[in-house]
Amino acid sequence: MNDIQDKKSFSHKPCYYKLDLEDVVKKIKKIGAKKVGLQFPDGLLRRSTDIEDYIENETKSLVLISGNSCFGACDLDMNLLNEVDLLFHFGHSKIFDVKRVEYVEARMKCDFxxxxxxxxxxxxxxxxxxxxxxxxxxxxxxxxxxxxxxxxxxxxxxxxxxxxxxxxxxxxxxxxxxxxxxxxxxxxxxxxxxxxxxxxxxxxxxxxxxxxxxxxxxxTERLIRRRYGVISKAMDARSVGILVSSKIGQKRSDIALKLYKDALKRGYEAYILYMDTIYPEGIGIKVDLLVNTACPRIAIDDYKRFKVPILTPIEFEMLLGGRSMNEYIMDEIR
Amino acid sequence: MNDIQDKKSFSHKPCYYKLDLEDVVKKIKKIGAKKVGLQFPDGLLRRSTDIEDYIENETKSLVLISGNSCFGACDLDMNLLNEVDLLFHFGHSKIFDVKRVEYVEARMKCDFxxxxxxxxxxxxxxxxxxxxxxxxxxxxxxxxxxxxxxxxxxxxxxxxxxxxxxxxxxxxxxxxxxxxxxxxxxxxxxxxxxxxxxxxxxxxxxxxxxxxxxxxxxxTERLIRRRYGVISKAMDARSVGILVSSKIGQKRSDIALKLYKDALKRGYEAYILYMDTIYPEGIGIKVDLLVNTACPRIAIDDYKRFKVPILTPIEFEMLLGGRSMNEYIMDEIR
The missing domain is CATH 3.40.50.11850 (Diphthamide synthesis DPH1/DPH2 domain 2)
Structure with a gap:
């Protein structure tokens, strides 16, 4: 029950995910939780029904599964937390200490x-x-x-x-x-x-x-070259949408507000767009350029899916001229 | 500024959307709101930048635009509301009285x-x-x-x-x-x-x-026939996912819980899946059948986009045998 085989490894000695579900059951019983929420990264969601069955059988508590996408511990399902006595966030290690949230790490067991x-x-x-x-x-x-x-x-x-x-x-x-x-x-x-x-x-x-x-x-050269390519495509932009996520560990309102003001000063038409999950199809406003202050991977991994260039905050500062173009710096959340 | 031409009507006498933006400005000034949120239905989102420009010019308040999809007044952006002094919800009429939320209806002016x-x-x-x-x-x-x-x-x-x-x-x-x-x-x-x-x-x-x-x-015959077709496809299902939305006006937890219990009694493997926006690509759990307790249009309008049959609560009751199959009844939120 606690070992989940990873499909990517069938051609090698297999790897297993270890999930400590006995500990989950113990924590539910300890506080006598009547309603429990489970949140999984997308890769584990297909296993969620087995895990739900196990927990419900062992504890008799009502289990609600979060169906929202989840890319990290930065992304706790706060709506689901409001509905339950305990929320188990699977796969990631703790970033924040949030009351009634328990992290269930997925440790992989591999022979290498x-x-x-x-x-x-x-x-x-x-x-x-x-x-x-x-x-x-x-x-x-x-x-x-x-x-x-x-x-x-x-x-x-x-x-x-x-x-x-x-x-x-x-x-x-x-x-x-x-x-x-x-x-x-x-x-x-x-x-x-x-x-x-x-x-x-x-x-x-x-x-x-x-x-x-x-x-x-x-x-690293290819990624850096590609990013300078996106920045150069953004040079003719007149209007910019600054994306902010409402997710608990991705919300960088201060950075967004600073970039918004800087953009206005430099003559851009600027807009702050506030979203939950940021995905290309959801961007309904018409702008020439997007700046992503949420998960740093969005601009880097998914840039091809957006209709207009999408930059990290640091890249936008380069474009605005407030930061040197000579050295490429990764966007990190510290 | 307040008249937005509808693109669908170019071949006829044009129709216009009337939005009372003077009233929006008045409400912002009245309470001296420093931060204001705007929420639009998808169709109006492309006009959101003009509306943002107008409001920001007239009031000097900081404007945040909701980028989440929005299909009705049932779908207030509560996360954005937490960030602002006033949230203007465009396009729909009021369903709920929520503090600091103002509804800006979009009235269409047509000559017919x-x-x-x-x-x-x-x-x-x-x-x-x-x-x-x-x-x-x-x-x-x-x-x-x-x-x-x-x-x-x-x-x-x-x-x-x-x-x-x-x-x-x-x-x-x-x-x-x-x-x-x-x-x-x-x-x-x-x-x-x-x-x-x-x-x-x-x-x-x-x-x-x-x-x-x-x-x-x-x-109505075609839709009813189609729905009976979906119900009949659902007859072999052994597992069912009951969808609940966290949106303020679409959350029907009680119905979901009742259906969940009924499903278990009838021998189904049943799971409650809790989501924000319910969309096909977001359903990561593996089940044979979905039951949608959120916006009633999801099962009816979008059923082809889901990998498995998706039923309304009433249709699922028909399937479970607790309700007559003779008369088709629309799912409504009352």
Whole structure:
């Protein structure tokens, strides 16, 4: 029940998600919760019915599943929280201490010892910084020991207040990677995090992927070139829509207001657009340019889906002239 | 500034939306609002920047535009309301009295006297019920006078508490059409409202459309046949997801809970899915059947976009056997 096999790994030794559902049941029983909410990242939502069955069977409490999309702990379903005694937010580690919200992390169990051995030949430095996302965060100490046995000093950095675990990175926060490791080894999947780390630290980043069992030096140049391309397309814009999300961990009203005022001063027609989930089809107002103050990944990952150029706050400051164009800086939420 | 031409009517005498923006400015100045929110139906959102410019120029207050989709006064942007001193909800008439929310109705100005004259030959009864949506509600008294001058008695019915104006219908409420008029004349566009009226009253419905300048007797049989088709497709379902919206005027938790319990009793695997906007792409859980307790139009208008059959609460009661299949009944929010 607690192990969820990851479909991406059928061709390798399989990986499993570990979810501590016994602990969920214990927490429900402890306060005698009558109504319970469950919130899942999109990838776990297809498993939600099994998890609902288990919890309802064990506790007899009424379970409501959040059907809203959810991309991180920044995105707590506050409407659902209003309806229930306890809200279990699955998959992510805690960003905020919110009353009656419990975080149920999804830790992945993978066998990748061979991969670690292979990765030794790819590491060029004597001292590295070791980072990962929450799925693999439990493996970092073991990995550090292994590397240090092989003569590589490992730093597992303490991130800022948004970060739960040492060495943990979020898509919007790479603070734990910023230390005096000469290279960075990222344990995890995807490209957004390691590229973000590379841009944020300007250091060589090695991606060691426990799921695909691949090792890769991640290059940042293409993303940076692409972003300068979007900025240059935005240069003729006369009107700008500044996007603000109402999600608890993505709302950057202050930044939005500052950019709005700066835009007006520079002669733009400017508008503040306040949304829940920001998605291209939902942008009904007509403007030449969008600036996204919500999840930093929206402008970077989804820019092709928007009809007009979409910039991060930092990119918009570059466009306005208040910030140098020479150095590309990642948008982070700190 | 206050007249917005409707694009659908270029081939006829044009229709205009009248929005009382002077009154908006007056209300902002009266309480000295520093931050103001604007919420528009999707059709008006493309005009939102002009309206924002006007209000900001006249009042110097900071204006935030809601970018969330909005299909009725049932759908107030409560997150935006939390950010502002006053929220102006455009296009719809008031359903709820919510503090700091002001409704700005969009009244349409159309010249359709010739159409009314033509409609006389289509009316078969001596006593009719006259209904419309809020856009044309201001025309009903004039239309009543015209028909009565031509020997037709007109009833403009008082709807229930959800209805602001006599003779007004909503997509989820046809109460003002239920009276002893022998036929119903619907002044307005679209098919959902007049078909809903036809099913809710079982009377002949004549649609007189001031925008397209067309007169049509609206038939309900196709929709009813289609709905029985969806119900029959749902007969093999073993699992059901009951959809609840968190929107202030669409949340029917009690109905959802009742259906959930009934479904469990009848041996279904049942799940309650709690969402903000309900849209097909957002349904991540795997079930054989969906039941929609939010806006009644979702199941009827959008059913083809969902991967599995989607039923109204009443249709699901038919399926469960607690309600006769002989008479099709519209889902209304009363």
């Amino acid at each position: 010892d061979d991969l670690l051995r292979d990765s030794l030949t790819f590491i060029h430095a004597k001292k590295i910084s070791l980072v990962s996302t929450v799925q693999h965060i439990g493996d970092l100490k073991r990995i550090k020991s292994f590397y240090e046995e092989n003569g590589i000093v490992c730093i597992i950095g303490r991130g800022d207040s948004r970060i739960t675990y040492e060495g943990q990175v979020l898509g919007c926060n790479f603070s734990s990677a910023k230390n005096d490791g000469e290279e960075i080894v990222y344990i995890g999947s995807g490209y957004f995090h390691p590229i973000g780390i590379g841009i944020a630290t300007k250091k060589r980043v090695l991606k060691v992927d426990p799921i695909s069992k691949e090792i890769e030096e991640v290059k | 006297d010739d159409l009314l004259r033509d409609s006389l030959t289509f009316i078969h009864a001596k006593k009719i019920s006259l209904v419309s949506t809020v856009q044309h509600i201001g025309d009903l008294k004039r239309i009543k006078s015209f028909y009565e001058e031509n020997g037709i008695v007109c009833i403009i019915g008082r709807g229930d508490s959800r209805i602001t104006y006599e003779g007004q219908v909503l997509g989820c409420n046809f109460s003002s059409a239920k009276n002893d008029g022998e036929e119903i004349v619907y002044i307005g566009s679209g098919y959902f409202h007049p078909i809903g009226i036809g099913i809710a009253t079982k009377k002949r419905v004549l649609k007189v459309d001031p925008i397209s300048k067309e007169i049509e007797e609206v038939k």
